Amino acid sequence: MTEVATLHASFAELGVPGPLLGALGGAGITVPFPIQAATLPDALAGRDILGRGRTGSGKTLGFSIPLAARLAGGHTSAGRPRGLVLVPTRELASQVHAVLVPLARAMNLTVATIFGGTGQNAQVSALHNRVDIVVACPGRLADLIEQGHCHLGDVEISVLDEADHMADLGFLPVVRRLLAATPAGGQRMLFSATLDNAVDVLVRRFLSDPAVHSVDSATAAPSAMVHHLLTVEPADRVGVVAALAGGRTRSLVFTRTKHGAQKLTRQLARAGVSVAELHGDLGQGARERNLASFASGAARVLVATDIAARGIHVDGIGLVIHADPPAEHKAYLHRSGRTARAGADGVVITVQNPAQAADVRGLMRRAGVRPLSTSVGPGSALLRSIAGPPAARTAPAEQPAAAAAALTASPATGRGAVALSAGYRGRRRR
Numbered sequence: 001m002t003e004v005a006t007l008h009a010s011f012a013e014l015g016v017p018g019p020l021l022g023a024l025g026g027a028g029i030t031v032p033f034p035i036q037a038a039t040l041p042d043a044l045a046g047r048d049i050l051g052r053g054r055t056g057s058g059k060t061l062g063f064s065i066p067l068a069a070r071l072a073g074g075h076t077s078a079g080r081p082r083g084l085v086l087v088p089t090r091e092l093a094s095q096v097h098a099v100l101v102p103l104a105r106a107m108n109l110t111v112a113t114i115f116g117g118t119g120q121n122a123q124v125s126a127l128h129n130r131v132d133i134v135v136a137c138p139g140r141l142a143d144l145i146e147q148g149h150c151h152l153g154d155v156e157i158s159v160l161d162e163a164d165h166m167a168d169l170g171f172l173p174v175v176r177r178l179l180a181a182t183p184a185g186g187q188r189m190l191f192s193a194t195l196d197n198a199v200d201v202l203v204r205r206f207l208s209d210p211a212v213h214s215v216d217s218a219t220a221a222p223s224a225m226v227h228h229l230l231t232v233e234p235a236d237r238v239g240v241v242a243a244l245a246g247g248r249t250r251s252l253v254f255t256r257t258k259h260g261a262q263k264l265t266r267q268l269a270r271a272g273v274s275v276a277e278l279h280g281d282l283g284q285g286a287r288e289r290n291l292a293s294f295a296s297g298a299a300r301v302l303v304a305t306d307i308a309a310r311g312i313h314v315d316g317i318g319l320v321i322h323a324d325p326p327a328e329h330k331a332y333l334h335r336s337g338r339t340a341r342a343g344a345d346g347v348v349i350t351v352q353n354p355a356q357a358a359d360v361r362g363l364m365r366r367a368g369v370r371p372l373s374t375s376v377g378p379g380s381a382l383l384r385s386i387a388g389p390p391a392a393r394t395a396p397a398e399q400p401a402a403a404a405a406a407l408t409a410s411p412a413t414g415r416g417a418v419a420l421s422a423g424y425r426g427r428r429r430r
Helices: 018-026 034-044 059-071 090-106 121-128 138-146 163-168 172-180 197-206 234-245 258-270 284-296 329-336 354-367 381-387 401-407 415-427
Strands: 049-052 083-086 111-114 133-136 157-160 187-192 211-214 225-231 250-254 275-278 301-304 317-322 346-352 372-375
Touching: 018 059, 018 090, 034 049, 034 059, 034 187, 034 211, 049 059, 059 083, 059 090, 059 157, 059 187, 083 172, 090 111, 090 133, 090 284, 111 121, 111 138, 121 138, 133 138, 138 172, 157 172, 163 172, 163 187, 163 197, 163 329, 172 197, 187 197, 225 354, 234 250, 234 258, 234 317, 234 346, 234 381, 258 275, 258 301, 275 284, 284 301, 317 329, 329 346, 329 354, 346 354
Parallel strands: 049 187, 049 211, 083 133, 083 157, 111 133, 157 187, 225 346, 225 372, 250 301, 250 317, 275 301, 317 346
Antiparallel strands: none
16 A cells, blocks of 8 residues: 645636536535545546545545546446445435535436334335435444345445444444455545554455545644633533533534533523533434534534544534543544634634543543643633633523424525535635
8 A cells, every 4th residue: 555645726727527626616616625635546547546644634525526426327227336435424424425416416416314213114225216226324334234124235335434333332243344345456545533453354454555634633633623621620611611612603612421511501591501412312313403504504502422432523613622531542533623614714723620630631632632721610710711702691491492492494505505614615715
């Protein structure tokens, strides 16, 4: 495998077909990100790809464009898709779907998502209606294959996105079975933020002489981030988080547990913060509505567990708050990667109590981060400086309005709006 230098060219110069140029231009995408400029020539030529770049680096378009371009004009049989994208979470499946659909439509192709947490009838119907490209979470796809609704024997292009997160979640055995069910001669693209031992097993097993493209460090946090480490007394934690989340900045707050997310959401709502929640105890419909409300601005703050660390792709998140320090440094980097996207600046706050200091110090060292550290209380001037001008307070009784707004939103403010925020608008030439 050889390391290939990053290229600097327009989408047209990279070989992107005219119909796709029109779709990209219509969404305001005119300048390729480095990972796209690096991978597209090889991917469009049919080579296997091993791409490394942190979340937010533009990997989705890096594989979506070749999928749409290379599958155009072919014939798809019922239950036998020709393109396959495997992703670790439902949220990421929805994001990839929203990016892929306009590109696929430009090439007369269709796309469907397959994931758990919702009924399978619509997914089975899409397969039987000869969908060309499937974006799937491994578990549900394996179920549908076992039921006889899907077969991977016609897959020409396979993509594994967020491969390291697949490993973290324990999906590698089923991922290996799914990739082994695709034809050995097909094109395969693997994208990951890190290329550790678990990912390397997939690379050696399934990729054939891949073009390797790495556009940034596997561990370093983006330089556009400013990191703060705030030591607070346990009794002051909620007050400090509420002060940080009380500004006009769109903020993403992480907790370790589902119960913690639910409790903190209620506490912030009582403090007058416009807030929604995202965690595994919510049904798929509620998760989509809450994420849509956050993306549209109906809810300015989202409290989430690590399920959202890779599943949220929304531009304009100016502040990430680790209300609970994560368990390990990779989680810190993935959570923090929700801000400072598409060339924007961002601020990352970690809130610790004195008993957590030693563990957090080691975590920061492994993450390669040297934060600005201090002790604060809810009334600290530093909190007001970070949060910026205060947002209008929302009465606790009005909190459900954020979800209601998402329920009644037009399609443009639902999943598609999340994807547009996730990178389309960020790629306009400044």
